[in-house]
Amino acid sequence: MLSRSPLVHALWLLIPSVVLACGDDLPTEAGSSGTAGSSGTAGSTSSPTSAPGTEDTGSIADDGTGSSSGAPGTDAGSEAGSTTGTGSDSTGEEVEMMLEIERIGRYAPEPLADRYDEGAAEIAAYDPTTQRLFVTNGQSATxxxxxxxxxxxxxxxQALSASDPSLGAPTSVSVSDGVVAAAIPSASDAMPGRVVFFDVDGNELSSVVVGALPDMVTFSPDGTLVLVANEGEPTGYLGGDVDPEGSVSIIDVGGGAQNVVQQDVSTADFGGLTMGDIDATTRIFGPGSSIAQDLEPEYVAVSADSGTAWVTLQENNAMAIVDLATATVTEVIGMGLVDHSSSGLDPSDADGVIDISPAPVWGMRQPDAIAAFEIGGSTYLATANEGDARDYDGLGEESRVSSLVLDAAAFPDADLLQHNEELGRLRVTNVDGDIDGDGDFDQLWAFGSRSVSILDATGTLVWDSGDAIEQATAAAFPMGFNSNNDENDTFEARSDDKGPEPEGLAVGVAFGTPYLFVGLERIGGFMVWELSDPSAPVELLYLNPRDFAGDAAMGTADDLGPEGLLFIEAVESPTGNPLLVVTNEISGTVSIYELTQVPVR
Structure with missing residues (x-):
């Protein structure tokens, strides 16, 4: 039976449009913490004594304890959700207000079955002057x-494509002041890619060469720079394979995108770094690879003054800080671990029940998306801690817990833990965890922490959501919990992997209040937190239009696999209200959500 506080009941009674999951439908094991709640952590820069790397300055770890205030709502399989706050009516009198989030439009070209699992809608950007969305389409390479x-x-x-036939499909797009920048890898990911510039009418303006596998592109807030995360993934780790260097390209577009030439491109690389220059918790483990080859930039956020960039290094469980004026990497910071013995997780797809419980597992954050925002004059960062493993010829770092030799002192109950119904099915890294180097595993490090984190500008942890995401999805979809994104009837199929996989995120201000939106790649939908106090975000709701009775491959299961989230401010919105745009990679659809505020009557 779901456990909810009186405050949660009271707030939810004020939200009649929210569809709540029935607690009696939630299968749980005795002693599990499978409750719908708002679980979060107040962070610190030091970890429990058993955490690795805790003496290294700048590393982030937390014990997974603590809580966040507020009451979550859930909107299961619906297109709208709402939550309450305070505001003023037309007379200036303070009244209780309700924030409503409703899907008002959907870009879903028929036949949807032809777009299924083709990456036909991944990342979106918006031009407010023409009121146009620009959406990467991996299926048509446009x-x-x-x-x-x-x-x-x-x-x-229309559909835009680069004039260079040697390029592959666009991976990312950004728009500023009527200029569209598209990151496009080479047909061979190991070769340098390009950023191609278009105007909003589709005319190609210029293009420049950037690093290998440009995976994300963004304009700086002042519009004078374009930044590109060049992931530089290896083709493998055997003889004849190539591991290109990761880097960040910085393109000066201050003279106009039509005038950009190769000399306008600077590169912030990792070539000059030694192991002594980077945080000791950063994972450097590619066989035969240098630091520059091993570090793989994933996503970029830029400061409001356009002077600093923060770059996630997902596989490395780290983040780089880049000085944009000098195109220099100034610091590489480890993203640390979440202690799941305090902040629970559901680690098994073999027990047939939802069991979000404490376990002797450390979760590597390994963030994908990152966003920078300001509250009270201070800069903060939000990260979606999806997780990712390396699986190549010559290096496969995933192992089931059941296949590992566990240290008897660290795991006195190893025989029980390695049952498939316990931790046996959980995928963990076989690269890290042998702390004393004696050949057995003293710790278990899982991929991703199934959470979202808030950091300050130095990379110090401010807050982590703990197990709040799994708790919310369990409450909303007890029969679809931890489902995969490419088919229905996959209850718990992702529990042994990375759970709901928070991947994309956006931060925006609506009606004077900052909000954080986090997309969940596997089960789908997105969660919303109120961000007025970055050290204690308030969990508001989880909204997911997925139809678990539909056929994913036939396009009747609604939105599947949210990849990117885009917030459009009210002043730039075609409706006059803030919008949230969600691009869904598996279903190939784009949903438009409108945020409105109405008084509670």
């Missing part, structure tokens, strides 16, 4: 231009 002037009925206008 940037789809979608008219959003009527947000209830998005319409495809």
């Amino acid at each position: 940037i789809d231009v979608v008219d959003l002037s009527d947000a209830t009925t998005p319409v495809l206008l």
Whole structure:
């Protein structure tokens, strides 16, 4: 039976449009913590004594304890959700207000079955002047231009493609002041890619060479720079394979995108770094690879003054800080571990029940998306801690706990823990965890922490959501918990992997209040936190339109596999209200959500 505080009941009674999951439908094991709640952690820069790397300055670890205030709502299989706060009515009198989030439009070209699992909608950018969305389409290797002037009925206008036939499919897109920047890898990921510039009418303006596998592109807030995360993934680790260096390209577009030439590109690389220059908790483990080859930039966030960039290094469980004026990597910081013995997880797909419980497992954050925002004059960072493993010829770091030799002192109950119904099925790294080097595992490090984190500008942990995401999805979809994103009837299929996989995120201000939106790649949908106090975000709701009775491959299961989230401010919105755009990689669809505020009557 779900356990909820009286405060949660009271707030939810004020939200009649929220569809709540029935607690009696939630299968749990005796002693499990499978409750719908808001579980979070107040962070610190030091970890428990058993955590690795805790003496290294700048590393982030937490004990998974603590809580966040507020009451979550859930909106299961619906297109709208709401939560309450305070505000003023037309007379200036303070009244209780309700924030409503409703899907008002959907870009879903028929036949949807043809777009299924083809990456037909991954990342979106928006031009407020023309009210157009620019959406990466991996299926057609184009940037789809979608008219959003009527947000209830998005319409495809044209599809942009680069003139260079040697390029592959766009991986990312960004728009600023009427200029579209698209990151496009080479047909061979190991070769340098390009950033191609278009105007909003689709005319190609220029292009420049960047690093290998450009995976994310963004304009700086002042519009003068374009930053590119060049992931530089290896082709493998055997003879004849190539491991290109990861880097961040910085393109000066201050003279106009039409005038950009190769000399306008600077590169912030890792070539000059030694192991003494980076945080000791950063994972450097590619066989035969240098530090520069091993570090793999994933995503970029930029400070409001356009002077600093923060770059996630997902596989390395780290983050780089880049000085944009000098194109220099100034610091590489380990992202640390979440202690699941305090903050629970569901680690098994073999027990047939939801069991979000403490376990002797450390979760590597390994963030994907990162966003920078300011509250009270201070800069903060939000990270979506998805997790990722390396699986190549010559290096496969995933192992089931059941296959490992566990240290008898660290795991006196190893025989029980390694049962498939306990931790046996959980995938962990076989690269880290042998702390004393004696050949057995003293710790278990899982991929991703199934959480979202808030950091300050130095990379110090401020807050972590702990097991709040799994708790919310369990409450909303007790029969679809930890499902995969490419088919229904996959209850708990992701519990042994990375759970719901928070991947994309966006931060935006609506009606004077900052909010954090986090997309969940596997089960789908997104969660919302109120961010006024970054050290204690308030969990508001989880909204997911997925239809678990539909057929994913036939396009009748609604949105699947949210990849990117884009917040559009009210002043730039075609509706006059803030919008959240969610691009869904598996279903190939784009959903438009409108945020409104109404008084509670």
